[in-house]
Amino acid sequence: MDPEAFRAAGHLVVDRLADYLASVERYAVLPAVEPGSLGPLFAASAPEEPEAIGAILDDYARLVEPNVTHWQHPGFMAYFATTASGPGILGEMLTAGIGSNAMLWRTSPVATELEMVVVGWLRQALGLPDSFDGLLTDTASTSSLIALGAAREAAGLDAAARGLAVRDDIGRPRVYASAEAHSSIEKACMTLGLGREALVRVPVNERFELRVEDLEAAIARDRVAGHQPIAIVATLGTTSSTSVDPVAAMAEIAEREGLWLHVDTAYAGAVAIIPDRRAPFAGWERADSIVVNPHKWLFTPLDASLLLTRRMDRLRDAFSLVPEYLRTLDRDAPVRDFNEYTPQLGRRFRALKLWIQLRWFGLAGLRRRLERHLELAQAFAAWVDAEPDWERLAPVPFSTICFRYAPARLADDPDGIDELNAALMDAVNRTGEVFLSHTRLNGRFAIRVAIGSLRTEPRHVSRAWELLRREAGTLEAAPAGILAPAPAASVAPSPTARSTAGRSAGTAPSS
């Protein structure tokens, strides 16, 4: 594609995206499609001969755009709602166009040095001391894997060199995290050869926070049994309920026991850019590593995870390999080659989008947006609390509310409440106006409303609450049989969701 053809097509794509962002509300958040129904819409094989870009982009508009789950939709309140901000998208465009691989300093000097700059910006914004260095990875899964890989080395296992198998000089490695810790911690244990069994799930209190005394007991028990504790993971903002582990007390234990402390605050960490809101994080500055995901609540397009650490040397012990073909010969001074700190060699130039969007928003601008989300969440929590038939299931330290509909008639039927809430969530999602997800807390079904999209306005949050009450009423009025989810084939977007098309332009004021 010659540069002028690229220019012409690029302008078409920009217009397509601008139109999409302006009118995303005309789509149901969750597309009304059946598994397996989309693949057959595409050709079974790649074409032999070139096709015109116009035809391809038309197919994009027809086949792809309507059939994504619309993470850019202001009604997206599932999982952790995230937005690809406008300036972030511009950054991705430049990253793709410049095409540099940030694996070595030499393979893209400014990609490496700007990454160091941006890591510093974020560290300062989060209020962490300059003893923290770090890097950008793709996801929190990778960041936590790197942290635990480094912990393996810091514990003296020499695992990178010798491996873990058939060693009589080490105990069974143990990693401690709360029962509410994210699955990425467990997956890191699987990947790293520690095994799921290495992860000790420490019980939580009624607020879903790790119980410190149980952590201490678990470590003591394992020491007696000859196991080898290597790391503690504190989660500040768990995935289910956004609960906050007592990181200061955990840091105390980690220091006393000589264990690596990793802080997983992939979602909630962003809040620490607001100095007044740093109470939940007090003590995290004693961690060995911290993960915060800009691609969650800092509005960066996938993917961008920030891994901060006070022990870059240990990351390097775990992941550095410098074969001859990657050696830089003509430099006297050592340079930072970021691939030495990661399981992957190739690396995208992720710092660029962060640099652009941190400047475009400004820290004050980001703080304002987070404050708004925090306030909206408090408002929603208050609505739930005010209704006797609704039950909030966890505190709301950040922007996510866990709750359920629990009418008095089902007071003695916890399974019935679960079923009702699963049906309720399904019914609400089928309206197409919002998309909610669920979890289980204390074994019970909990609907989650996660507020975090740049485009979510007060009206979307109140509409979610309206829909929940409306659909709850409908379900209560219906004969019992209807509580089972309708066959998925019958899913269709609600007229309401579709009818917003005409008035949705301009609803994304500042994303």
Place this chain on the structure above:
Amino acid sequence: MDPEAFRAAGHLVVDRLADYLASVERYAVLPAVEPGSLGPLFAASAPEEPEAIGAILDDYARLVEPNVTHWQHPGFMAYFATTASGPGILGEMLTAGIGSNAMLWRTSPVATELEMVVVGWLRQALGLPDSFDGLLTDTASTSSLIALGAAREAAGLDAAARGLAVRDDIGRPRVYASAEAHSSIEKACMTLGLGREALVRVPVNERFELRVEDLEAAIARDRVAGHQPIAIVATLGTTSSTSVDPVAAMAEIAEREGLWLHVDTAYAGAVAIIPDRRAPFAGWERADSIVVNPHKWLFTPLDASLLLTRRMDRLRDAFSLVPEYLRTLDRDAPVRDFNEYTPQLGRRFRALKLWIQLRWFGLAGLRRRLERHLELAQAFAAWVDAEPDWERLAPVPFSTICFRYAPARLADDPDGIDELNAALMDAVNRTGEVFLSHTRLNGRFAIRVAIGSLRTEPRHVSRAWELLRREAGTLEAAPAGILAPAPAASVAPSPTARSTAGRSAGTAPSS
């Protein structure tokens, strides 16, 4: 950023990129900058207040664009030359703008199903049977890590659950790869807890191909010692010399021994889209897993690695975790949730760019471009072979030539030849017109010319050869002291590199 502001800024960015692609030759491929000199050009902290996008993009043009290593430059012949094609960049723009996370079917149905479609397209194009399924990952490092993680499970180690440490029911795991295998295989062993020691580096023959008899002997020796062989890695197109391991014979051994066979053909695999060129791959269809990187020689912007496998179930054994908050409740039919096959949870919508660019190029168009690169490489090899003072150091099965300058006067001074070639490569790179990298073969310094950029034309390849001979002549004419690399501070782009600015528009006819 409201949609209209995004539209305006997006058009600016597209123009900037089109101009960049049209005139990339005005830059020295490798920017003439010192380590540590770029960071201070940027603000030390993120701004408090928002900045205008125009000012940010101006800074991009001033500080970033000139200071990347120009992977889009037609003179980029280092490592494996790669290009971010125009249609690929358009795909990245849409992926960023749509902002979907392809972790679950539910979180982006078309991202999941289009990934299945595109994996099928690539599989067919490569001539592999439909017993191969697969997925897209970020890099070959991750693809190979996944393959070896699956091999761990297939070997019955139950490592994902139980871990590898302190087990008396398993032997010491062993992975076999040639001495020339990529560092990503070794790094995967480190990450997976197998350890670098688990990797048995099998010797190569004079063509740098794994010696089958040595592989058999190594496995037999390890069995006697009570070790536990789990996988063999065949590399088709090694990183240093692009040598081709005897994959059919290795498949035979893998089947006989009950070992996982992983084929790393991240670079060269693309050639298999040309049916007449499939001879080096004969037997790879018996592999358990194969990695081919579209972001290398299929011109896809970073990142996109294709992992094909006949054993998706084993990948799932190694990497699947389904916590409640990721469970899909309202579907009767099982769906494919790609995160169950990868160490990461979050996933970019990478299929989109592949779908766009496979259609835009057409398979015939891709074949034509690869054929051109293969021919250019043969021409370069012939030039080297024709000059008595130059020595080719490896066969050229694909598009990469390894060679050195070995004047008769240094016939008895191998270290002197190494030093001379290091200085020569440095001198050539300093011209700014091309960028070459090196490796070592049989312990000796080898310059590599890797042809693989969409924008590389015959004139760039002949210019590289011209520069090599010119700089070799200059070095030979110079007093001995000058052979040491000049202090890096003196690096400056050559006038030649700069002077091409005026005539470079339109030099990228079909990228």
